[in-house]
Amino acid sequence: MKTIDVCLTPELIHLYTLKDRTVVIVDILRATSCMVTAFAHGAHRIVPFANQEECRMMKSRGYITSGERDGKKVEGFDKGNSPFEYMGPEITGKKIAFTTTNGTLAIEKSKLAKEVIIGSFLNLSSILKYILFSQNNILIVCAGWKGKVNLEDTLFAGALVEKLKNHIEPDCDAPLAAQHLYNQAKNNMVEFLKESSHVKRLNRLNIQKDIEFCLTLDQYNVIPRLINNELVC
Amino acid sequence: MKTIDVCLTPELIHLYTLKDRTVVIVDILRATSCMVTAFAHGAHRIVPFANQEECRMMKSRGYITSGERDGKKVEGFDKGNSPFEYMGPEITGKKIAFTTTNGTLAIEKSKLAKEVIIGSFLNLSSILKYILFSQNNILIVCAGWKGKVNLEDTLFAGALVEKLKNHIEPDCDAPLAAQHLYNQAKNNMVEFLKESSHVKRLNRLNIQKDIEFCLTLDQYNVIPRLINNELVC
Numbered sequence: 001m002k003t004i005d006v007c008l009t010p011e012l013i014h015l016y017t018l019k020d021r022t023v024v025i026v027d028i029l030r031a032t033s034c035m036v037t038a039f040a041h042g043a044h045r046i047v048p049f050a051n052q053e054e055c056r057m058m059k060s061r062g063y064i065t066s067g068e069r070d071g072k073k074v075e076g077f078d079k080g081n082s083p084f085e086y087m088g089p090e091i092t093g094k095k096i097a098f099t100t101t102n103g104t105l106a107i108e109k110s111k112l113a114k115e116v117i118i119g120s121f122l123n124l125s126s127i128l129k130y131i132l133f134s135q136n137n138i139l140i141v142c143a144g145w146k147g148k149v150n151l152e153d154t155l156f157a158g159a160l161v162e163k164l165k166n167h168i169e170p171d172c173d174a175p176l177a178a179q180h181l182y183n184q185a186k187n188n189m190v191e192f193l194k195e196s197s198h199v200k201r202l203n204r205l206n207i208q209k210d211i212e213f214c215l216t217l218d219q220y221n222v223i224p225r226l227i228n229n230e231l232v233c
Numbered sequence: 234m235k236t237i238d239v240c241l242t243p244e245l246i247h248l249y250t251l252k253d254r255t256v257v258i259v260d261i262l263r264a265t266s267c268m269v270t271a272f273a274h275g276a277h278r279i280v281p282f283a284n285q286e287e288c289r290m291m292k293s294r295g296y297i298t299s300g301e302r303d304g305k306k307v308e309g310f311d312k313g314n315s316p317f318e319y320m321g322p323e324i325t326g327k328k329i330a331f332t333t334t335n336g337t338l339a340i341e342k343s344k345l346a347k348e349v350i351i352g353s354f355l356n357l358s359s360i361l362k363y364i365l366f367s368q369n370n371i372l373i374v375c376a377g378w379k380g381k382v383n384l385e386d387t388l389f390a391g392a393l394v395e396k397l398k399n400h401i402e403p404d405c406d407a408p409l410a411a412q413h414l415y416n417q418a419k420n421n422m423v424e425f426l427k428e429s430s431h432v433k434r435l436n437r438l439n440i441q442k443d444i445e446f447c448l449t450l451d452q453y454n455v456i457p458r459l460i461n462n463e464l465v466c
Contacts, residue, residue, distance in 0.1 A: 008382060011245055015380045147248045149241060151406045172430045173384045177414060184413055197405050 003137045004164060005171035006157040006178050009144035010102070010109045022136040023113040024127060024160070026120065027143030028152040029198055030081045031103025033120040033214040034066070037083040039233040040122075040220035042092035046231040048104040049097060058097035064090075067099035071205050074099070082210050083122075102143035107226065110141050116226035121156060122219045128163055130223050138168065140175075151181070151196040152215075155189060158182025189215045236370045237397060238404035239390040239411050242377035243335070243342045255369040256346040257360060257393070259353065260376035261385040262431055263314045264336025266353040266447040267299070270316040272466040273355075273453035275325035279464040281337040282330060291330035300332035304438050307332070315443050316355075335376035340459065343374050349459035354389060355452045361396055363456050371401065373408075384414070384429040385448075388422060391415025422448045 007016050026032055035046055047063070049055035052074055059065045059078075066079040073080030081100055098104060110116050114136055119127045131138055140160060142153035158178035161170060170176055185192035190212055193199045202211055224231045240249050259265055268279055280296070282288035285307060292298045292311075299312040306313030314333055331337060343349050347369055352360045364371055373393060375386035391411035394403060403409050418425035423445055426432045435444055457464045 008241070009245070011248065012242070012380065015244065145406070147245065148405055149407045149410065151410055154406075154410060170428075172381055173378070173387075174382045176428055176430075177382065177384055177387060177410070180417055181410060181413055184417060195403075195409055197409075 006174040018113040024119040027103030031100040038086035055099040063097040106143040118224035239407040251346040257352040260336030264333040271319035282332040288332040296330040339376040351457035
Protein backbone atom coordinates (compact mmCIF):
# COMPACT_ATOMS: atom_id res chain seq x y z
CA MET A 1 0.00 0.00 0.00
CA LYS A 2 1.16 3.55 -0.72
CA THR A 3 2.01 5.74 2.29
CA ILE A 4 1.07 9.29 3.26
CA ASP A 5 3.11 11.48 5.58
CA VAL A 6 2.75 15.04 6.83
CA CYS A 7 5.59 17.53 7.28
CA LEU A 8 4.01 19.98 9.73
CA THR A 9 6.38 22.85 8.86
CA PRO A 10 9.07 23.44 6.20
CA GLU A 11 11.61 23.52 9.08
CA LEU A 12 11.24 19.73 9.32
CA ILE A 13 11.59 18.97 5.61
CA HIS A 14 15.13 17.56 5.99
CA LEU A 15 13.61 14.61 7.87
CA TYR A 16 11.69 13.42 4.81
CA THR A 17 12.66 11.71 1.57
CA LEU A 18 11.42 13.87 -1.29
CA LYS A 19 12.73 12.32 -4.46
CA ASP A 20 10.20 9.48 -4.77
CA ARG A 21 7.19 11.41 -3.53
CA THR A 22 4.35 13.56 -4.73
CA VAL A 23 4.44 16.59 -2.45
CA VAL A 24 1.24 18.53 -1.79
CA ILE A 25 2.03 22.09 -0.66
CA VAL A 26 -0.59 23.73 1.53
CA ASP A 27 -0.85 27.28 2.86
CA ILE A 28 -4.59 27.65 3.48
CA LEU A 29 -4.41 31.26 4.76
CA ARG A 30 -3.85 32.25 2.03
CA ALA A 31 -1.11 31.53 -0.53
CA THR A 32 -2.24 28.20 -1.97
CA SER A 33 -5.91 29.27 -1.79
CA CYS A 34 -4.97 32.30 -3.94
CA MET A 35 -2.95 30.20 -6.39
CA VAL A 36 -5.80 27.73 -6.89
CA THR A 37 -8.27 30.61 -7.34
CA ALA A 38 -6.01 32.31 -9.90
CA PHE A 39 -5.69 29.15 -12.01
CA ALA A 40 -9.43 28.56 -11.80
CA HIS A 41 -9.81 32.03 -13.32
CA GLY A 42 -7.47 31.37 -16.20
CA ALA A 43 -4.02 32.44 -14.98
CA HIS A 44 -1.40 31.23 -17.47
CA ARG A 45 1.37 30.54 -14.96
CA ILE A 46 2.53 31.53 -11.45
CA VAL A 47 6.20 31.84 -10.61
CA PRO A 48 6.79 31.49 -6.86
CA PHE A 49 9.58 33.55 -5.25
CA ALA A 50 10.85 33.10 -1.71
CA ASN A 51 12.63 36.46 -2.14
CA GLN A 52 10.51 39.62 -2.29
CA GLU A 53 12.90 41.75 -4.36
CA GLU A 54 13.37 39.08 -7.02
CA CYS A 55 9.60 38.91 -7.25
CA ARG A 56 9.31 42.69 -7.66
CA MET A 57 11.72 42.64 -10.61
CA MET A 58 9.33 40.47 -12.62
CA LYS A 59 7.03 43.47 -13.12
CA SER A 60 9.27 44.75 -15.92
CA ARG A 61 8.93 41.38 -17.65
CA GLY A 62 5.17 41.67 -17.89
CA TYR A 63 4.22 39.74 -14.76
CA ILE A 64 1.54 40.72 -12.25
CA THR A 65 3.44 41.08 -8.94
CA SER A 66 1.63 39.50 -6.00
CA GLY A 67 2.15 38.66 -2.40
CA GLU A 68 2.33 39.56 1.25
CA ARG A 69 4.63 39.83 4.22
CA ASP A 70 3.11 39.36 7.67
CA GLY A 71 -0.35 39.16 6.12
CA LYS A 72 -0.17 42.57 4.38
CA LYS A 73 0.24 43.32 0.66
CA VAL A 74 3.85 44.16 -0.25
CA GLU A 75 4.16 47.88 -1.04
CA GLY A 76 4.23 48.59 -4.75
CA PHE A 77 2.95 45.11 -5.72
CA ASP A 78 -0.11 44.76 -7.96
CA LYS A 79 -1.95 42.35 -5.71
CA GLY A 80 -1.93 41.05 -2.15
CA ASN A 81 -2.93 37.69 -0.70
CA SER A 82 -6.73 37.68 -0.82
CA PRO A 83 -8.32 35.05 -3.09
CA PHE A 84 -10.91 37.67 -4.10
CA GLU A 85 -8.14 39.58 -5.89
CA TYR A 86 -7.60 36.61 -8.22
CA MET A 87 -11.12 36.26 -9.63
CA GLY A 88 -11.37 39.13 -12.11
CA PRO A 89 -11.03 38.95 -15.91
CA GLU A 90 -7.63 40.69 -15.60
CA ILE A 91 -6.20 37.35 -14.37
CA THR A 92 -7.06 35.39 -17.52
CA GLY A 93 -4.01 34.46 -19.55
CA LYS A 94 -1.64 36.35 -17.24
CA LYS A 95 1.68 35.43 -15.69
CA ILE A 96 1.94 36.10 -11.95
CA ALA A 97 5.07 36.48 -9.80
CA PHE A 98 4.08 35.45 -6.26
CA THR A 99 5.81 35.73 -2.88
CA THR A 100 4.40 35.10 0.60
CA THR A 101 5.74 34.74 4.15
CA ASN A 102 5.42 30.96 4.28
CA GLY A 103 3.82 29.40 1.21
CA THR A 104 6.46 30.20 -1.39
CA LEU A 105 9.21 29.10 1.00
CA ALA A 106 7.47 25.73 1.38
CA ILE A 107 7.51 25.37 -2.42
CA GLU A 108 11.18 26.37 -2.57
CA LYS A 109 12.11 23.74 0.02
CA SER A 110 10.13 21.00 -1.75
CA LYS A 111 11.73 21.40 -5.17
CA LEU A 112 13.64 18.11 -5.00
CA ALA A 113 10.41 16.10 -4.87
CA LYS A 114 9.43 13.83 -7.75
CA GLU A 115 6.36 16.01 -8.21
CA VAL A 116 4.95 19.12 -6.48
CA ILE A 117 1.25 20.04 -6.57
CA ILE A 118 -0.70 22.82 -4.85
CA GLY A 119 -3.51 22.01 -2.44
CA SER A 120 -6.21 23.96 -0.62
CA PHE A 121 -9.72 23.26 0.61
CA LEU A 122 -10.93 24.98 -2.57
CA ASN A 123 -9.61 22.10 -4.72
CA LEU A 124 -9.68 19.31 -2.10
CA SER A 125 -11.62 16.71 -4.11
CA SER A 126 -9.45 17.22 -7.19
CA ILE A 127 -6.33 16.65 -5.08
CA LEU A 128 -7.89 13.53 -3.53
CA LYS A 129 -8.65 12.02 -6.94
CA TYR A 130 -5.20 12.88 -8.21
CA ILE A 131 -3.48 11.23 -5.22
CA LEU A 132 -5.64 8.11 -5.50
CA PHE A 133 -4.53 7.49 -9.06
CA SER A 134 -0.88 8.45 -8.49
CA GLN A 135 1.72 5.70 -8.11
CA ASN A 136 3.85 7.75 -5.71
CA ASN A 137 3.97 7.91 -1.94
CA ILE A 138 2.54 11.20 -0.69
CA LEU A 139 4.01 13.94 1.51
CA ILE A 140 1.90 16.91 2.53
CA VAL A 141 4.09 19.91 3.31
CA CYS A 142 2.34 22.45 5.54
CA ALA A 143 3.61 26.01 5.13
CA GLY A 144 3.01 26.82 8.81
CA TRP A 145 3.80 30.26 10.20
CA LYS A 146 7.43 31.38 10.26
CA GLY A 147 8.65 27.86 10.89
CA LYS A 148 6.02 26.95 13.48
CA VAL A 149 3.08 24.62 13.07
CA ASN A 150 -0.33 26.11 12.31
CA LEU A 151 -3.77 24.62 12.74
CA GLU A 152 -5.35 25.42 9.37
CA ASP A 153 -2.68 23.71 7.25
CA THR A 154 -2.69 20.75 9.65
CA LEU A 155 -6.47 20.45 9.20
CA PHE A 156 -6.07 20.26 5.42
CA ALA A 157 -3.45 17.52 5.83
CA GLY A 158 -5.84 15.73 8.20
CA ALA A 159 -8.67 15.96 5.66
CA LEU A 160 -6.52 14.18 3.07
CA VAL A 161 -5.42 11.48 5.55
CA GLU A 162 -9.02 10.89 6.71
CA LYS A 163 -10.52 10.73 3.24
CA LEU A 164 -7.78 8.43 1.95
CA LYS A 165 -7.67 6.16 5.03
CA ASN A 166 -8.95 3.07 3.21
CA HIS A 167 -6.38 3.45 0.45
CA ILE A 168 -3.18 4.96 1.83
CA GLU A 169 -1.35 4.13 5.04
CA PRO A 170 -0.09 6.87 7.42
CA ASP A 171 3.70 6.77 7.70
CA CYS A 172 4.18 8.18 11.19
CA ASP A 173 2.38 10.08 13.98
CA ALA A 174 2.02 13.48 12.27
CA PRO A 175 -0.63 12.21 9.80
CA LEU A 176 -2.53 10.59 12.70
CA ALA A 177 -2.45 13.81 14.73
CA ALA A 178 -3.67 15.80 11.71
CA GLN A 179 -6.44 13.26 11.06
CA HIS A 180 -7.67 13.42 14.68
CA LEU A 181 -7.70 17.22 14.55
CA TYR A 182 -9.61 17.26 11.25
CA ASN A 183 -12.23 14.87 12.59
CA GLN A 184 -12.74 17.15 15.57
CA ALA A 185 -12.97 20.27 13.38
CA LYS A 186 -14.70 19.13 10.21
CA ASN A 187 -18.28 20.07 11.05
CA ASN A 188 -17.33 23.70 11.67
CA MET A 189 -13.80 24.62 10.75
CA VAL A 190 -14.41 28.37 11.00
CA GLU A 191 -15.48 27.97 14.62
CA PHE A 192 -12.67 25.47 15.40
CA LEU A 193 -10.05 27.89 14.12
CA LYS A 194 -11.33 30.96 15.97
CA GLU A 195 -8.70 30.62 18.67
CA SER A 196 -5.85 29.86 16.26
CA SER A 197 -3.03 32.38 16.23
CA HIS A 198 -3.09 32.99 12.49
CA VAL A 199 -6.85 33.50 12.37
CA LYS A 200 -6.56 35.98 15.25
CA ARG A 201 -3.76 37.71 13.36
CA LEU A 202 -5.84 37.89 10.16
CA ASN A 203 -8.93 39.04 12.04
CA ARG A 204 -6.95 42.07 13.13
CA LEU A 205 -6.48 42.74 9.40
CA ASN A 206 -10.28 42.50 9.02
CA ILE A 207 -10.43 39.68 6.49
CA GLN A 208 -13.06 37.35 7.93
CA LYS A 209 -14.53 36.97 4.42
CA ASP A 210 -11.17 35.62 3.16
CA ILE A 211 -10.94 33.13 6.02
CA GLU A 212 -14.43 31.77 5.41
CA PHE A 213 -13.78 31.44 1.68
CA CYS A 214 -10.44 29.67 2.17
CA LEU A 215 -12.19 27.10 4.40
CA THR A 216 -14.84 26.33 1.76
CA LEU A 217 -14.55 22.92 0.09
CA ASP A 218 -14.43 22.16 -3.60
CA GLN A 219 -14.97 25.47 -5.33
CA TYR A 220 -12.57 24.62 -8.14
CA ASN A 221 -11.23 21.55 -9.88
CA VAL A 222 -7.75 22.71 -10.90
CA ILE A 223 -4.47 21.06 -9.86
CA PRO A 224 -1.52 23.47 -10.12
CA ARG A 225 1.84 21.69 -10.61
CA LEU A 226 5.41 22.86 -10.36
CA ILE A 227 7.23 22.34 -13.67
CA ASN A 228 10.70 23.89 -14.12
CA ASN A 229 10.19 26.17 -11.11
CA GLU A 230 6.89 27.52 -12.42
CA LEU A 231 3.36 26.61 -11.47
CA VAL A 232 1.17 25.62 -14.38
CA CYS A 233 -2.23 24.03 -14.65
CA MET B 234 -0.77 36.61 31.93
CA LYS B 235 2.05 34.05 31.60
CA THR B 236 2.25 32.15 28.33
CA ILE B 237 2.68 28.47 27.50
CA ASP B 238 4.12 27.17 24.24
CA VAL B 239 4.87 23.71 22.88
CA CYS B 240 7.92 22.74 20.83
CA LEU B 241 6.68 19.56 19.15
CA THR B 242 10.18 18.21 18.44
CA PRO B 243 13.73 19.23 19.40
CA GLU B 244 14.33 19.94 15.67
CA LEU B 245 12.22 23.11 16.09
CA ILE B 246 13.90 24.39 19.24
CA HIS B 247 15.76 27.19 17.43
CA LEU B 248 12.37 28.88 16.87
CA TYR B 249 11.84 29.43 20.60
CA THR B 250 13.33 31.77 23.18
CA LEU B 251 14.72 29.67 25.99
CA LYS B 252 16.53 32.01 28.33
CA ASP B 253 13.47 33.42 30.14
CA ARG B 254 11.49 30.20 30.25
CA THR B 255 10.89 27.15 32.39
CA VAL B 256 11.26 24.24 29.99
CA VAL B 257 9.41 20.99 30.70
CA ILE B 258 11.07 18.08 28.90
CA VAL B 259 8.80 15.18 28.03
CA ASP B 260 9.57 11.76 26.57
CA ILE B 261 6.64 9.66 27.74
CA LEU B 262 7.79 6.40 26.10
CA ARG B 263 9.96 6.11 28.10
CA ALA B 264 12.91 8.30 29.12
CA THR B 265 11.23 10.91 31.31
CA SER B 266 8.86 8.28 32.77
CA CYS B 267 11.96 6.30 33.82
CA MET B 268 13.69 9.35 35.28
CA VAL B 269 10.67 10.32 37.36
CA THR B 270 10.32 6.71 38.56
CA ALA B 271 14.01 6.54 39.52
CA PHE B 272 13.83 9.74 41.60
CA ALA B 273 10.62 8.55 43.26
CA HIS B 274 12.63 5.49 44.34
CA GLY B 275 15.46 7.49 45.81
CA ALA B 276 17.97 7.95 42.98
CA HIS B 277 20.58 10.50 44.03
CA ARG B 278 21.17 12.06 40.63
CA ILE B 279 20.83 11.30 36.92
CA VAL B 280 23.35 12.57 34.40
CA PRO B 281 21.85 12.69 30.89
CA PHE B 282 24.11 11.94 27.91
CA ALA B 283 23.19 12.47 24.29
CA ASN B 284 26.26 10.37 23.39
CA GLN B 285 26.16 6.65 24.13
CA GLU B 286 29.91 6.10 24.55
CA GLU B 287 30.32 9.00 26.98
CA CYS B 288 27.50 7.45 28.99
CA ARG B 289 29.20 4.04 29.01
CA MET B 290 32.40 5.53 30.45
CA MET B 291 30.56 6.61 33.60
CA LYS B 292 30.43 2.98 34.76
CA SER B 293 34.02 3.21 35.98
CA ARG B 294 33.06 6.26 38.05
CA GLY B 295 30.44 4.32 40.02
CA TYR B 296 27.38 5.21 37.99
CA ILE B 297 24.61 2.83 36.94
CA THR B 298 24.65 2.95 33.12
CA SER B 299 21.17 3.17 31.61
CA GLY B 300 19.48 3.70 28.32
CA GLU B 301 18.30 2.53 24.95
CA ARG B 302 18.75 2.97 21.25
CA ASP B 303 15.75 2.29 19.00
CA GLY B 304 13.79 1.09 22.01
CA LYS B 305 16.30 -1.62 23.02
CA LYS B 306 18.71 -1.64 25.98
CA VAL B 307 22.25 -0.65 24.97
CA GLU B 308 24.54 -3.69 25.03
CA GLY B 309 26.68 -3.81 28.16
CA PHE B 310 24.59 -1.23 30.04
CA ASP B 311 23.18 -2.02 33.50
CA LYS B 312 19.63 -1.00 32.72
CA GLY B 313 17.38 -0.29 29.76
CA ASN B 314 14.42 2.06 29.36
CA SER B 315 11.59 0.36 31.28
CA PRO B 316 10.28 2.24 34.35
CA PHE B 317 9.99 -1.11 36.13
CA GLU B 318 13.80 -1.33 36.13
CA TYR B 319 13.96 1.82 38.28
CA MET B 320 11.82 0.71 41.20
CA GLY B 321 14.08 -1.63 43.14
CA PRO B 322 16.07 -0.87 46.31
CA GLU B 323 19.27 -0.90 44.22
CA ILE B 324 18.24 2.53 42.88
CA THR B 325 18.21 4.28 46.26
CA GLY B 326 21.06 6.73 46.70
CA LYS B 327 22.59 5.83 43.33
CA LYS B 328 23.96 7.98 40.52
CA ILE B 329 22.69 7.05 37.06
CA ALA B 330 24.20 7.87 33.65
CA PHE B 331 21.31 7.87 31.16
CA THR B 332 21.14 8.01 27.38
CA THR B 333 18.14 7.50 25.08
CA THR B 334 17.31 7.99 21.40
CA ASN B 335 15.30 11.17 21.89
CA GLY B 336 14.84 12.19 25.52
CA THR B 337 18.42 13.01 26.45
CA LEU B 338 18.87 14.93 23.18
CA ALA B 339 15.85 17.07 24.09
CA ILE B 340 17.52 17.87 27.43
CA GLU B 341 20.81 18.68 25.70
CA LYS B 342 19.09 21.10 23.31
CA SER B 343 17.20 22.85 26.13
CA LYS B 344 20.22 23.64 28.31
CA LEU B 345 20.07 27.39 27.65
CA ALA B 346 16.68 27.69 29.33
CA LYS B 347 16.27 29.59 32.58
CA GLU B 348 15.17 26.33 34.17
CA VAL B 349 14.68 22.74 32.95
CA ILE B 350 12.36 20.27 34.66
CA ILE B 351 11.33 16.71 33.76
CA GLY B 352 7.69 15.85 33.10
CA SER B 353 5.67 12.69 32.54
CA PHE B 354 2.13 11.56 33.22
CA LEU B 355 3.51 9.89 36.35
CA ASN B 356 4.22 13.30 37.96
CA LEU B 357 1.65 15.41 36.06
CA SER B 358 -0.03 17.06 39.05
CA SER B 359 3.30 17.98 40.64
CA ILE B 360 4.39 19.64 37.38
CA LEU B 361 1.07 21.50 37.15
CA LYS B 362 1.41 22.90 40.67
CA TYR B 363 5.02 23.88 40.04
CA ILE B 364 4.15 25.74 36.82
CA LEU B 365 1.23 27.54 38.47
CA PHE B 366 3.48 29.03 41.11
CA SER B 367 6.40 29.78 38.77
CA GLN B 368 6.92 33.34 37.52
CA ASN B 369 8.32 32.20 34.18
CA ASN B 370 6.72 31.63 30.82
CA ILE B 371 6.55 27.93 30.01
CA LEU B 372 7.85 25.91 27.06
CA ILE B 373 7.12 22.20 26.81
CA VAL B 374 9.76 20.44 24.72
CA CYS B 375 8.53 17.14 23.31
CA ALA B 376 11.29 14.62 22.62
CA GLY B 377 9.44 13.18 19.61
CA TRP B 378 10.95 10.34 17.59
CA LYS B 379 14.17 10.98 15.67
CA GLY B 380 13.20 14.56 14.97
CA LYS B 381 9.58 13.86 14.09
CA VAL B 382 6.49 14.63 16.12
CA ASN B 383 4.95 11.86 18.20
CA LEU B 384 1.48 11.57 19.66
CA GLU B 385 2.25 10.56 23.25
CA ASP B 386 4.50 13.54 24.05
CA THR B 387 2.00 15.85 22.32
CA LEU B 388 -0.77 14.46 24.54
CA PHE B 389 1.24 15.27 27.67
CA ALA B 390 1.77 18.83 26.40
CA GLY B 391 -1.96 19.03 25.69
CA ALA B 392 -2.78 17.86 29.22
CA LEU B 393 -0.74 20.74 30.68
CA VAL B 394 -2.31 23.31 28.32
CA GLU B 395 -5.83 22.05 29.07
CA LYS B 396 -5.41 21.93 32.84
CA LEU B 397 -3.77 25.38 32.94
CA LYS B 398 -6.16 27.05 30.48
CA ASN B 399 -7.68 29.42 33.04
CA HIS B 400 -4.25 30.59 34.19
CA ILE B 401 -1.81 30.53 31.29
CA GLU B 402 -2.33 31.70 27.72
CA PRO B 403 -1.27 29.56 24.72
CA ASP B 404 1.40 31.34 22.69
CA CYS B 405 0.77 29.87 19.25
CA ASP B 406 -1.06 27.04 17.45
CA ALA B 407 1.01 24.09 18.69
CA PRO B 408 -0.39 24.30 22.26
CA LEU B 409 -3.92 24.52 20.84
CA ALA B 410 -3.37 21.47 18.62
CA ALA B 411 -1.96 19.53 21.59
CA GLN B 412 -4.89 20.59 23.78
CA HIS B 413 -7.47 19.44 21.19
CA LEU B 414 -5.70 16.09 20.86
CA TYR B 415 -5.55 15.59 24.62
CA ASN B 416 -9.26 16.36 25.00
CA GLN B 417 -10.01 13.74 22.37
CA ALA B 418 -7.74 11.16 24.01
CA LYS B 419 -8.06 11.77 27.73
CA ASN B 420 -10.73 9.21 28.58
CA ASN B 421 -8.68 6.35 27.15
CA MET B 422 -5.14 7.26 26.16
CA VAL B 423 -4.02 3.65 25.78
CA GLU B 424 -6.73 3.06 23.17
CA PHE B 425 -6.13 6.46 21.47
CA LEU B 426 -2.44 5.66 21.05
CA LYS B 427 -2.89 2.14 19.67
CA GLU B 428 -2.35 3.30 16.09
CA SER B 429 0.61 5.55 16.94
CA SER B 430 3.89 4.62 15.31
CA HIS B 431 5.90 4.51 18.54
CA VAL B 432 3.34 2.37 20.35
CA LYS B 433 3.32 -0.05 17.40
CA ARG B 434 7.12 -0.09 17.51
CA LEU B 435 7.14 -0.78 21.25
CA ASN B 436 4.44 -3.42 20.95
CA ARG B 437 6.78 -5.34 18.67
CA LEU B 438 9.21 -5.27 21.63
CA ASN B 439 6.42 -6.71 23.81
CA ILE B 440 6.24 -4.00 26.44
CA GLN B 441 2.52 -3.29 26.71
CA LYS B 442 2.90 -3.18 30.51
CA ASP B 443 5.43 -0.32 30.19
CA ILE B 444 3.12 1.64 27.88
CA GLU B 445 0.15 1.33 30.24
CA PHE B 446 2.25 2.36 33.22
CA CYS B 447 3.75 5.38 31.41
CA LEU B 448 0.21 6.60 30.62
CA THR B 449 -0.88 6.40 34.28
CA LEU B 450 -1.43 9.74 36.01
CA ASP B 451 0.07 10.93 39.27
CA GLN B 452 1.97 7.97 40.63
CA TYR B 453 4.75 10.15 42.04
CA ASN B 454 5.19 13.69 43.30
CA VAL B 455 8.82 14.35 42.37
CA ILE B 456 10.05 17.17 40.12
CA PRO B 457 13.50 16.41 38.67
CA ARG B 458 15.45 19.56 37.70
CA LEU B 459 18.56 20.10 35.66
CA ILE B 460 21.27 21.79 37.73
CA ASN B 461 24.80 22.06 36.29
CA ASN B 462 24.02 19.44 33.63
CA GLU B 463 22.78 16.92 36.19
CA LEU B 464 19.24 16.01 37.14
CA VAL B 465 18.52 16.24 40.83
CA CYS B 466 15.36 16.14 42.85
